[in-house]
Amino acid sequence: MIKLKIKLAIFNLLSKLAFTALFLIFLPYIIERINLRQVDNDLIQKREQVISLIADVGIEPFIESDSADVFGSYNILKEEFVSLEWTDTEEDYNHIEVTERIIEGEVITYRVLNYSFLVDGQKYLLEVGKSLVSIHYARQNITRVILIFLLLIILITLLTDLQYTHLILRPLDRITGKLKGISSPSLFDRRPVKTSTKDFYRLDNALRELMDNIDSLFQKEKEITVNISHELLTPVSVLRSKLENLLLREDTDPEVSEKIEESLKTLHRLQTLVNSLLLIARIESHQYLREDDFSLNKVLKEIAAELSPIAEDKEIKIKEGYDQDLQFTKANRPLIFSMLYNVINNAVKNTPGGGEIIIRSFFQKERFNITISDNGRGMTHQQLENLFLRFKSRAGINEDGTGIGLAISKSIADFHDISVSVTSEPGKGTTFFFIFPEIS
Amino acid sequence: MNVLIVEDERSLAREIAAFLKSENFLCDIAFTGMDASEKIAINLYDFVLLDLGLPDYNGLDLIDEAKKNGSEASFIIITARGAVEDKVKGLNLGADDYLAKPFALIELLSRINAVARRKFRVTVQEITLGDFEMQTESRKLYCKGDEVELTKKEYDLLWYLVLNKNKVLTRHQLYEHIWGNILDDQYDSNFIDVHIKNLRKKLNAHAPTPWLETVRGVGYRVSVE
Numbered sequence: 088m089i090k091l092k093i094k095l096a097i098f099n100l101l102s103k104l105a106f107t108a109l110f111l112i113f114l115p116y117i118i119e120r121i122n123l124r125q126v127d128n129d130l131i132q133k134r135e136q137v138i139s140l141i142a143d144v145g146i147e148p149f150i151e152s153d154s155a156d157v158f159g160s161y162n163i164l165k166e167e168f169v170s171l172e173w174t175d176t177e178e179d180y181n182h183i184e185v186t187e188r189i190i191e192g193e194v195i196t197y198r199v200l201n202y203s204f205l206v207d208g209q210k211y212l213l214e215v216g217k218s219l220v221s222i223h224y225a226r227q228n229i230t231r232v233i234l235i236f237l238l239l240i241i242l243i244t245l246l247t248d249l250q251y252t253h254l255i256l257r258p259l260d261r262i263t264g265k266l267k268g269i270s271s272p273s274l275f276d277r278r279p280v281k282t283s284t285k286d287f288y289r290l291d292n293a294l295r296e297l298m299d300n301i302d303s304l305f306q307k308e309k310e311i312t313v314n315i316s317h318e319l320l321t322p323v324s325v326l327r328s329k330l331e332n333l334l335l336r337e338d339t340d341p342e343v344s345e346k347i348e349e350s351l352k353t354l355h356r357l358q359t360l361v362n363s364l365l366l367i368a369r370i371e372s373h374q375y376l377r378e379d380d381f382s383l384n385k386v387l388k389e390i391a392a393e394l395s396p397i398a399e400d401k402e403i404k405i406k407e408g409y410d411q412d413l414q415f416t417k418a419n420r421p422l423i424f425s426m427l428y429n430v431i432n433n434a435v436k437n438t439p440g441g442g443e444i445i446i447r448s449f450f451q452k453e454r455f456n457i458t459i460s461d462n463g464r465g466m467t468h469q470q471l472e473n474l475f476l477r478f479k480s481r482a483g484i485n486e487d488g489t490g491i492g493l494a495i496s497k498s499i500a501d502f503h504d505i506s507v508s509v510t511s512e513p514g515k516g517t518t519f520f521f522i523f524p525e526i527s
Numbered sequence: 528m529n530v531l532i533v534e535d536e537r538s539l540a541r542e543i544a545a546f547l548k549s550e551n552f553l554c555d556i557a558f559t560g561m562d563a564s565e566k567i568a569i570n571l572y573d574f575v576l577l578d579l580g581l582p583d584y585n586g587l588d589l590i591d592e593a594k595k596n597g598s599e600a601s602f603i604i605i606t607a608r609g610a611v612e613d614k615v616k617g618l619n620l621g622a623d624d625y626l627a628k629p630f631a632l633i634e635l636l637s638r639i640n641a642v643a644r645r646k647f648r649v650t651v652q653e654i655t656l657g658d659f660e661m662q663t664e665s666r667k668l669y670c671k672g673d674e675v676e677l678t679k680k681e682y683d684l685l686w687y688l689v690l691n692k693n694k695v696l697t698r699h700q701l702y703e704h705i706w707g708n709i710l711d712d713q714y715d716s717n718f719i720d721v722h723i724k725n726l727r728k729k730l731n732a733h734a735p736t737p738w739l740e741t742v743r744g745v746g747y748r749v750s751v752e
Contacts, residue, residue, distance in 0.1 A: 320629060323629045324536070325542065327630075331700075344695070347745075349744075
């Protein structure tokens, strides 16, 4: 991917180079045309001089009548020449051409003006020539100078172009910058970006409107979740009280009691489900405060102690290796407790008897890490993918829970900017990684 | 003791009333905030169970009102909203406890009893369970003079069963009471079984515990006279 301003600069550069190349192709021709015109004018002027000279002094000083003599005059560098001869042709000459002449054994290209005229009934042919060698050199020099000049211009304009596009594209950079690193539309910076470019202004406005819309939709969805949850909890409450009252009656048959307890269990599952949804909705709409300040290792130790009777009963060892500790600030302790508890509890459940769970905490690359690994059943790739999704049941893994515990852990982690990842291998075990945000 | 149940969900209100009556409370019911406001102004209640989600009244206003009028009733908030700020506000306004719906009736009872003990400064010093003796002040268990070492959870579990003696408590009710602070979906019936098993093992090392009963398919019960 290439940045827009680089693209613009490349386009500018290429188009300039193309125009320059085109110009350079035609340049020799143009210079030649201009030069030739200049030379031609010179030649015509010279002809006029010769003609007026002849008119003044007559033809005799140059050429004797009836002789086959030719008058010729060269300047010493063979730059120019004038020749006069008499001719018999009927034709009139008055044209300019390029011819090669051999003068003193040297081939020189000349621009030659041929002109015929009559003096006392005798026709003469006048040739005025000018060497094109100097013109060639001139053309090359001019071309070189122009080439250097153009390249310089291109370089300078490239730099100014870059600078200018950078300047006018700055609002766009700001707009894309606002989009970077926001995990939720509610975090979008709603202050308008200062710009005099209408397109950017529109883009910024459109984005803001879009974010507002999404935000309000999200908000509505969360409200609906919360409202539905409340509506569901009331009937659950009624049912629960009724069943509990029945269970407390002394005249209830033991078999009936068992059935009532089964119904209560089912009801608890429903209750747990609704409460979990509520919890996630609350976390995601930032209804929990983050003002606790506590040691993460202490939380881990507490959880390990809490779960050790269950682990011991299953003959699972919980090994704790706390290399370093983090005093976590601006956090919600009960939520963090739940986040870690769910994962460790999950590990205890999914590790067969005689297994091992290792809890570690340490710093790596300036960030605090907690890893929880077990040598339990492990998970397939498919199961890993669905791990943090709500209600994607992980059949055979979790008999008691509703399959939402890890989704809760994930939303708590997101709420605290903690990154969670899992690696797992079927039959070998699973490791959860919690990487805490850098301490600023 | 006199209890006013303020709850717009009628069948829930009646169910709570039926339960509390069986526990020898005198119960009154108000289905609306207006009704509750009147009843609190006229009658003397020891407890008001207050649902915050009333259609006609902000439940928290009722507490404020009652306190201003010099009512000495203890308020226990019950709500399905369960929002953190409601809890904080309610407790700040002088509510004595807070229960999120759905709750276990015996949990409600133990909260009422706890508030009552605080309020009337009733302290039960010792409870006898067969050969065992529970010292509630120091939270210790003795058997014929020897201390039985229990973990905090084990003691809590036993204490909750004793508080609700002669009632069958389901595993979930026990779990909810003891681990209720954990925001967890992974309620595990095995949890309670393991702790009861450990508890029994420790107790049986000192003396038999016929009073700690397992009720098949339902839960556990402490049966004492």
